[in-house]
Amino acid sequence: MKFFIDTANLEHIxxxxxxxxLDGVTTNPSLMAKEGITGNEAVKAxxxxxxxxxxxxxxxxxxxxxxxxxxxxxxxxxxxxPKIVVKVPITEEGLKVIKTLTSEGxxxxxxxxxxxxxxxxxxxxxxTYVSPFLGRLDDICQDGLNLIEEIRExxxxxxxxxxxxxxxxxxxxxxxxxxxxxxxxxxxxxDSILRLLKHxxxxxGLAQFIKDSANLK
Numbered sequence: 001m002k003f004f005i006d007t008a009n010l011e012h013i014x015x016x017x018x019x020x021x022l023d024g025v026t027t028n029p030s031l032m033a034k035e036g037i038t039g040n041e042a043v044k045a046x047x048x049x050x051x052x053x054x055x056x057x058x059x060x061x062x063x064x065x066x067x068x069x070x071x072x073x074x075x076x077x078x079x080x081x082p083k084i085v086v087k088v089p090i091t092e093e094g095l096k097v098i099k100t101l102t103s104e105g106x107x108x109x110x111x112x113x114x115x116x117x118x119x120x121x122x123x124x125x126x127x128t129y130v131s132p133f134l135g136r137l138d139d140i141c142q143d144g145l146n147l148i149e150e151i152r153e154x155x156x157x158x159x160x161x162x163x164x165x166x167x168x169x170x171x172x173x174x175x176x177x178x179x180x181x182x183x184x185x186x187x188x189x190x191d192s193i194l195r196l197l198k199h200x201x202x203x204x205g206l207a208q209f210i211k212d213s214a215n216l217k
Contacts (some may be wrong), residue, residue, distance in 0.1 A: 001024035001178070001179045001183060001184065001185065002024065002056070002184065002185040002186075003016075003021050003022060003023050003024075003185075003187070003188070003193065004022075004024040004025055004026050004056075004057075004165070004185055004186070004187035004188070004189055004195065005022060005024075005025055005026075005187065005188065005190060006025075006027075006031070006187040006189055007025070007027070007031055007165065007171070007188075007189060007190065008027045008031040008032045008035045008037060008046060008048060008050070009031075009034075009035055010024045010050070010053065012189075013025055013050060013053050013054065013101070013189040014053055015190060016190055016193060017053055017054060019193075021025060022054060022055075022056070022098075023055075023185070024054060024056035024057040024075075024083075024185070024187075025050050025054055025056075025057075025058045025059065025097040026058075026059040026109070026131070026167065027047075027050070027058070027059060027060065027061065028061045028087070028111075028184070028186040029061060029063055031041065032046065034101035042119045043118040044076070044077075044080055046053075046085065047060050047077070047080050047081070048080055049083060051080070051081040051083045051091070054083070054139070055067060056083065057078045057083055057084075057085045057107070058081070058084055058085065058101070059084075059086075059087045059109045059111075059129075060077045060084050060085070060086060060087060061075070061086075061087035061088075061111065061181060062087065062088055062089075062097075064067070064076055064125065065089075065091070065093065066093055067093045067096050067097060069102070070088060070093065070094070070097045071097055071100060074086040074088070074097065074101055074106060076093070078106045078131070081135075084121075084191075085107045085108060085109050085128060085129065086101060086106060086107070086108050086109070086130050087108070087109040087110075087112065087131075088108050088109070088110055088112045088127075089099075089110075089111055090110050090111070090112055090113055090114050090118045090121070090122055093119060094110065095122070095125045096125075098110060098122065098125040098126060099125045099126060100126065102126030102127070102128075102162045105124075107128040108126070108127050108128050108129070109127065109128060109130075109131055109165060110125075110127040110129065110130045110131065111124035111126040111131045111167070112129050112133065113131055113132040113133065113147075114133060114136070114137060114147070114150075114151040114152055114177070115147070116147065116151050118130075118177060119132065119151045119154070119155075119162075119164075120154055123155060123160040123161065125161040126162075127162050128162065128163065129162065129163045129164075129165040129185065129200075130151065130162055130163075130165065131152060131165045131166075131167040131169035131187070132144070132148060132164065132166060132167065133167050134147065134148065134166055134167070134168050134169065134170070134174055134178075135169060135174070136166035136168045137168075143183060144168070144174075145174070145177050146199070148166055148177075148178055148181045148182075148183050149181050151164050152164060152181060152182045153159060162184045163185055164182070164184050164185070165183070165184065165185040165186075165187060166178040166183040166185065166186045166187070167187050169186060169187065169188040169192055169200060170192070171192055171195075172192050172193075172195045172196045174186075174188075174190060174192070175188055175193070175196060178198070204217060
């Protein structure tokens with residue numbers, strides 16, 4: 001399973017990259033705004049800065065909603081760096097955009113997936129990734145992990161090459177369950193990734209080793 005970090009914070013990206021496990025980055029307008037990145041030129045420059053840090057894919061989201069506007073915006077984003085994957089919402093217009101971009105050789109990430117049917121349509125249109133939002137489903141008392149399981153079954157039934165990119169991760173448990181269910185990618189805030197490292201027995205064992213090693217000197 002590939003690990004992406006879901007952020008526009010350059011320091012968080014650098015930290016994840018230094019761990020040696022980072023495969024890519026996902027962003028969205030909300031994450032950009034959180035970092036105080038505003039204006040088209042500043043956003044484009046920030047995407048370039050992210051691409052300079054990571055070796056893998058960087059999802060950059062269109063903010064338009066009509067076909068022509070999304071296509072124009074996608075072309076600008078894709079031209080920034082070969083690592084850019086254009087993130088497109090799962091709408092009627094979005095599906096048309098994904099089909100067109102795919103035919104042009106531009107990779108896409110279909111976002112805001114909340115049902116297996118949406119994922120199926122995105123895969124049929126040629127999306128490189130689909131992004132089911134687990135945490136947001138959990139927030140309204142629906143089973144986000146079940147969505148991953150259903151999409152995995154459908155994609156395996158028909159040998160779709162579209163990758164399942166589990167998003168809206170709320171905890172380390174989400175990450176490990178996604179791995180068990182066969183998600184191709186998980187995109188997570190840095191905190192959830194770092195919490196995978198933590199276990200009280202590890203901390204206790206290391207403290208004991210350090211204490212005992214002092215007696216060997």
